[in-house]
Amino acid sequence: MALLTCNRKAVSVATKTDSITLSAMLMLTALLLSAPALAQAQIGEVDLQGEGCLPVEHRSGSPTLPLTGDYLGQRPPGETPQLFAPGVVSTCKEHSAAMFTPDGTEMYFGRMFPAAIYFMQRTDGGWTEPEVAPFSGQYNDLYPFLSADGQTLAFSSNRPAESGGTRVGRQLNLWIVERTVIGWSEPTLLALAVDSPVSVGGPAIAADGTLYFSRRVEDASHDIFEARRAGEGYATPRNLGSPINSDQPEHSPFVAPDGSYILFSSFHGSQGRSDLFVSFRAEDGSWTRPRNLGAQVNSPWKDEYP
Numbered sequence: 001m002a003l004l005t006c007n008r009k010a011v012s013v014a015t016k017t018d019s020i021t022l023s024a025m026l027m028l029t030a031l032l033l034s035a036p037a038l039a040q041a042q043i044g045e046v047d048l049q050g051e052g053c054l055p056v057e058h059r060s061g062s063p064t065l066p067l068t069g070d071y072l073g074q075r076p077p078g079e080t081p082q083l084f085a086p087g088v089v090s091t092c093k094e095h096s097a098a099m100f101t102p103d104g105t106e107m108y109f110g111r112m113f114p115a116a117i118y119f120m121q122r123t124d125g126g127w128t129e130p131e132v133a134p135f136s137g138q139y140n141d142l143y144p145f146l147s148a149d150g151q152t153l154a155f156s157s158n159r160p161a162e163s164g165g166t167r168v169g170r171q172l173n174l175w176i177v178e179r180t181v182i183g184w185s186e187p188t189l190l191a192l193a194v195d196s197p198v199s200v201g202g203p204a205i206a207a208d209g210t211l212y213f214s215r216r217v218e219d220a221s222h223d224i225f226e227a228r229r230a231g232e233g234y235a236t237p238r239n240l241g242s243p244i245n246s247d248q249p250e251h252s253p254f255v256a257p258d259g260s261y262i263l264f265s266s267f268h269g270s271q272g273r274s275d276l277f278v279s280f281r282a283e284d285g286s287w288t289r290p291r292n293l294g295a296q297v298n299s300p301w302k303d304e305y306p
Contacts, residue, residue, distance in 0.1 A: 066126025099146035214251035272300035
């Protein structure tokens with residue numbers, strides 16, 4: 001598993017009338033596994049040393065800490081996806097996307113085996129070593145998504161719904177933490193009205209608080225859902241349906257802060273195992289037909305977690 005970066009100007013998507021350039025940098029992951037079920041099992045590390053991907057405990061030849069500068073001092077994103085901070089952030093583990101705070105002084109990402117959320121901070125002496133976030137580390141915490149204002153972080157976890165309870169096995173629920181004057185709050189379970197115990201993951205939050213996530217549906221597939229704010233909570237989640245969802249798994253959404261477009265991973269019409277797609281919100285609120293981001297971004301492997 002490797003975390004890749006690609007400049008926002010590298011990918012433009014044709015519409016009926018013109019060409020629209022994506023307005024957010026893509027943080028991509030190339031998941032070199034054969035099936036989604038493997039994400040729940042302990043697996044061996046894929047040999048990617050030729051690409052600079054090193055086991056986290058073996059860093060000879062990898063960048064030395066502390067790293068300094070924007071984006072951990074890595075080469076600014078260009079038009080070709082590149083490995084991000086190999087040996088420090090990108091290791092031979094499965095990763096989620098990297099999320100930076102608006103001021104660029106903190107970065108959060110998920111790492112599997114063990115499953116936890118990590119963070120790094122930019123100080124006068126450079127970026128700190130990746131360490132487990134203070135609200136993570138005891139349970140399987142995955143897929144962190146930082147809101148555009150940096151004040152809310154949503155993630156998936158199998159932690160028990162009540163303190164002292166039993167973890168929910170392989171089932172995942174959505175949780176959030178809020179930034180306070182003394183740091184992150186205790187995680188709060190998101191109360192979503194669902195009709196059966198299901199695994200939910202890959203949360204994304206728009207600036208108006210609308211929540212997007214993937215949810216297991218029939219035949220062990222996944223669809224993307226939307227839940228709008230309703231008072232202090234959320235209304236009943238709505239399946240985005242066609243053309244976003246298909247008869248193949250769709251998951252790991254990223255939504256623009258203004259809700260104008262959504263990026264997600266799908267097996268439908270992919271050039272490999274799964275590809276990244278984009279859909280734009282039309283004036284009537286509907287979604288345009290998803291467009292594959294193409295070979296410049298996608299690979300023959302699983303491309304996920306934009």
